[in-house]
Amino acid sequence: MKSKTAKYCNAACRNSARNESRRVTYLYNATNSPFFQELARQAIRARTELIFEGFTEEDLGALYDVYALAQKYNGYGERKSAGLAPFELSHICPVRGETTVGLFRADNLVIAPRGLNRSHSVRHFSGGASISRAKVSPRHFLGRDSNQKEVIERIIKIIGEDTVLAVVESRKIQPAKRHALVCWLREHLDHDNPDHAKHFAILESASATVLAGIKREVQGKEALDGSGWSPRMSDEVTVLLAEWERIGKAYRPDILPAIERLRFIEAGTSRRLRLEFEIDDAGIQMVFDMLHGKPVSTVKPLIDAVLDKALSNDMVYQPTLELKALGAVVVPRVLGCFSSELDGELISFVPRLTGLDPHADDVPLWSL
The missing domain is CATH 1.20.141 (Chitosanase, subunit A; domain 1)
Structure with a gap:
């Protein structure tokens, strides 16, 4: 006998609703994550999302692992904020080659010092992975002012939603910390509270560290003392x-x-x-x-x-x-x-x- 409070007509209906909820959550996490935002930046740099065509779950997972490793070497952004030269993902086959477009793929990337990467420019010795520029049709072209969210949607489409969802789940990809903090503060800051007015003024420009401090203040918690702390370095x-x-x-x-x-x-x-x-x-x-x-x-x-x-x-x-x-x-x-x-x-x-x-x-x- 069915319960009067049952939300679903049967188990299949319940599982379908859960799967749809999971799909929406994972796509949201992907769209708002630093990783997929970097994919969009690289696609715009290459002027096409075709640099991700044919990606398997293994390819996307390996790319995320290299990206995450580079973030670790950079102290998760703290090295850059400290004014130190960060490491970059350097292409083996360059993005803007004369006749080719280098892929943003793990087998075409080296985590390298920024200075060496910049001086290397578009040189190509051998190896790597690329596609011919002749393959980039107008419908796959991206301008430098392309909307990031729309580019991410195109990247997810060309890789395949199932592949993206699998990697989001396996690598536990989450929205950017700053994005999550902004969303939380928008919900909890009070426009009628004079003490919160100064927070609204910097909400869109403040760093994640500052926003985290504001969140603790709103929650009534003591501010964290970061004195004497410095990011871990990798030479x-x-x-x-x-x-x-x-x-x-x-x-x-x-x-x-x-x-x-x-x-x-x-x-x-x-x-x-x-x-x-x-x-x-x-x-x-x-x-x-x-x-x-x-x-x-x-x-x-x-x-x-x-x-x-x-x-x-x-x-x-x-x-x-x-x-x-x-x-x-x-x-x-x-x-x-x-x-x-x-x-x-x-x-x-x-x-x-x-x-x-x-x-x-x-x-x-x-x-x-």
């Missing part, structure tokens, strides 16, 4: 090495042995040799260029220099026997970097000098 070398590993594992396995070799050198010395201190501006540029499509041999001078320093003073750097063995193996490294000949030499020398079996499953990548 350029640490970020680029992490990107080296991310891109190598996901898209370019050819560059992994090189980073493994660097890590092995670092681990085989005392704490006085750390990569974040040993890689200078020239080395940073080498890594940046390699991640943007140059061959792995680009970083050969960098690895040679770090290895030479590690072996330069036994008392200071305390290189392990395994590291000394590596140094003995790569003495003829002037012949090339990670060539098949050099790899063959390394495999033949490693068991004799270190006792490692080069064909075992647990041999480090630098030895292969």
Whole structure:
């Protein structure tokens, strides 16, 4: 017997209503999230939403992960507000190429220092992902003054609503913190309260931090003391090495042995040799260029220099026997970097000098 207070005629009706409510909520979260606002900005920059055509759930999820990682490196916006140079999502295949449009996709992006990204401009070494400019028809064109909300709607349509909803749910994408605070304050501030008048005056321009303070005031809570706090920093070398590993594992396995070799050198010395201190501006540029499509041999001078320093003073750097063995193996490294000949030499020398079996499953990548 049905209850007189029942809202739905049956279970199917109830589930349908729940699914529709979920769809509306997730689309709202997407439309008002910083992530989809960034997608819209990139589409306008590329002058077309076709840079997202053919995206799978895996593609969109991977893109969000890279975006979120860049936000983390930037202290979630606090680095920029502190006047520090932030990291940016740098394209491998440029957005505004002569005949191509670079995609805003994880396999075409490198989290890189802003200065290097800006100076790189529209150069393209190799790799990445793009579409032909000839493919961009007038109906897919976006002007630089395009409405952001409308662009987001076009992006959701071209990716597919089901794909977007799945990623919004799996990545727990939420509206921008500032947007949520503004909505809350609009609902709770009182126009008849003289103390609230000053808040209405800055509601549209104040930062999320200021708005959060106003919310606490309206709630009758004490203001948070932020004195002495500073955002957590990520240095350029640490970020680029992490990107080296991310891109190598996901898209370019050819560059992994090189980073493994660097890590092995670092681990085989005392704490006085750390990569974040040993890689200078020239080395940073080498890594940046390699991640943007140059061959792995680009970083050969960098690895040679770090290895030479590690072996330069036994008392200071305390290189392990395994590291000394590596140094003995790569003495003829002037012949090339990670060539098949050099790899063959390394495999033949490693068991004799270190006792490692080069064909075992647990041999480090630098030895292969």
